[in-house]
Amino acid sequence: MGLISNIITFVKGTESKKNIAEVEDMLLGSGLSPSLAFSISKALQRSFIGASKRDDILRTVRETLQPLVVPYTLQPLQPDTLHVLFLLGVNGVGKTSTVAKIAYMLAKNKTITKQSMLFCASDTFRTAAVEQLSVHADALDIDIYKGTRGQDPSAVIYASLEHAKKEKKTLVLIDSAGRMNTRKDLMQQLEKNYRIIQKHVKVEELETFVVVDGNSGLNTINQAKDFNTLFPVHAMICAKYDGGGSGGAIPNIYEACSIPCAFLGTGEGYQDLMAFERERFLDEFLS
Structure with a gap:
């Protein structure tokens, strides 16, 4: 019921x-x-x-x-300009798979070609994180820039953006290292990542998304608030959304820090990512 x-x-x-x-x-x-x-x-x-x-x-x-429940739409991509999507979130929310799903959606919708995108595997500390993104890159036929195990994520991001400019890429999707929002030292590392990105692209060409697990309850509020204090978060992506109580994170986070919602992750497949639609969401949440 x-x-x-x-x-x-x-x-x-x-x-x-x-x-x-x-x-x-x-x-x-x-x-x-x-x-x-x-x-x-x-x-x-x-x-x-x-x-x-x-x-x-x-x-x-x-x-x-x-x-x-406010929808967010990606900024238009200009062919001769480098754009960056920077994904944040605590460990286990699904950032890496979400990077792949966004790329799949953009390519399928013909927003951008696969050849114009680059994955940046900056999560060099989590076991198999780079390998996981590499599997997605191979499956989707998208180039990837990888660092080495334990390498400074900021160095990987810097090198990936230099590589993207050299190869005339249009979009870099950065899979950041999962960071517990309660660890100040780890959050400061993300702040350093952001500063590196700012040196390569203009503010209007950088979009930052916080990925939250819709089943994590009220914890998502503090996660979003803490990331948003480091630098502006443009939108949230609610992963593991099932149309029920997992949707509560969306109004909760907007009430707490005015972060709109860009996408809903509805499954494990590349196709299981949908743009957030206000009326459809309310229909499902209140049914």
Whole structure:
């Protein structure tokens, strides 16, 4: 049973004002943050006391969430200009596979040719990270720049951007090293990576994405906030999205730090990445 159906079943024939805590629990169970759950439950309480019409409840919840689910569109790529997509995230969220999925989508949509893209494997510390991205590069027939095991990620990024300019590439997709947002020293290394990129491309040619695991609950809020304090994060990518509670991260993060959503990762295949669409998301989340 979906979120709206659960709420309707509960409030039908009852005084919702007396049971507002129960409604908040349902909203929390859908993956929403405590502050959002409180806001929506209060909006419901103001809109209807003891009401049970589905349309009324759906409209109230949808109107509360709508400003917090904001889509982001990639900047247009200019053929004679180098662009960079810099992917961030903690370990295990799916950054490496997301790099491959974005490249697949761009090539399939004819936004850019495979020959114009370059993967940068800067995650030189995680076991098999470079090998994993290499497998994707081979499968998709996209060039890759690789560092050596344990090499400074900033040095790899610098060399990859120099290589991209020499080879007249249009887009470099950087798979950054997974960093725990609670480790200040490791986060500072990402800041160094960002400074290196800034020396090669203009600010409008650099887009930074934070990849979050939609099933990680409220942890995603602090992850996004901490990365966003280092440098501007343009958008989030919600990986491992299943249309249920995993979508709560999207309004939660926007409420906390105004980061819109670019893509949803819906599976393991290269084709399992979709551009974020507000109305479609709300339909699924509230069904």
